[in-house]
Amino acid sequence: MLDHSILETLPEELQKEALETIRVMRFPPGRVLFQAGEHCQGLPLMLSGAVKVQMTGVSGNSIVLYRMGADDICTLSIGCLMTGYGYRAEAVVEEESEAAMVPRGLFDRLMDQSAAFRLGIMESYGRRLDDLMLLVEEVAFRRMDERLEEWLQARRSPIRITHQELAVELGTAREVVSRLLKELERKGRVRLARGKIELVGS
């Protein structure tokens, strides 16, 4: 337990406090970790599983901003913790996940006393910023058919997903996904079924 790389090299005293105050929580698929507007209780360190972070615009459309997996840190929560503002996005568990919840007090002490912890936090922030910058570029300038194909190629074949969910992944409309997929099927690149996409060849 508490197997997270950011907690590896802590001074003895903090190690002890960590073991005492960090609660490990387990979340089933579908569980909503937090929603827009909510406030943050502590910093979640992902131990296992997969969580997607998405936001919903004023228009009602949603887009997946990034994913968290084992050994990730919920960067959004840090800002939430430090500034006291609510979350702007929501996090949904995709695969059964475990997370270690670091309470505010311990977080402050870790930041104060462990250079390794600070480095981990900063790196995490840096990666998130990079992810989001890339996403902005993708959404603003890249063609949807390219992005869709890329998304499909990045997983293995029987992909279980609805067109609506795929639309949220890419930040577009369901109809656009349906049409592009149909086009790919006509070209013989995929086979479609309800809730399932099979990649052909490649």
Next chain:
Amino acid sequence: MLDHSILETLPEELQKEALETIRVMRFPPGRVLFQAGEHCQGLPLMLSGAVKVQMTGVSGNSIVLYRMGADDICTLSIGCLMTGYGYRAEAVVEEESEAAMVPRGLFDRLMDQSAAFRLGIMESYGRRLDDLMLLVEEVAFRRMDERLEEWLQARRSPIRITHQELAVELGTAREVVSRLLKELERKGRVRLARGKIELVGS
């Protein structure tokens, strides 16, 4: 000099080191602070002026990600400093600016010894993430005519900007901006001239 809120409440020793090792630099409009791929020498703390941070996609199109003004921190540089990766975006000075360059060593010591400094850094990161998340939503879902009008309304009347620059602000093509502006002119909401937009009424 060194008038930046994040340096306000430092312990005496650090205050001294700060005065000794921080160089204040002055940049004229148009000066490129950093470019994609470059590496980072230190953390710039903005003392005055305005700098825009933009990125250029593989397609060659650019989009403004955010701006920095007085008392801001160049958040991108932190990630760059900590991870050693190059910048992914570029920063261009818009108005004559002054920045205090905090070298790596001092940055580490400040993070180590000043809770106020850490808080400032974290807040800055949080704000940047928020900015980018909002931008993703804008670019993905909002209509260009609305975004353009909003952009125009946010400044005062004789706006000196070319259609190309405005396109980069909004992350779209120059032609789109030209057409939307022409439409606004037909509706009597703006008056157009080369490199200038005048808002009518409102």
Next chain:
DNA sequence: GACAGTTCAGTGATAAAGTCACACTGTCCT
């Protein structure tokens, strides 16, 4: 002031993507 070179703006044609409306089709439940 005339000219050339350059930047900026306007616009038609066409393609890609988003929106709205509605029909159709698997799946599940009783």
Next chain:
DNA sequence: AGGACAGTGTGACTTTATCACTGAACTGTC
């Protein structure tokens, strides 16, 4: 078997992006 419903397909239309080109406005030089 027969709904109920989530998921998918598609036509019609609007908005945005892209390409190609024209012309207008500014700059500097002679």
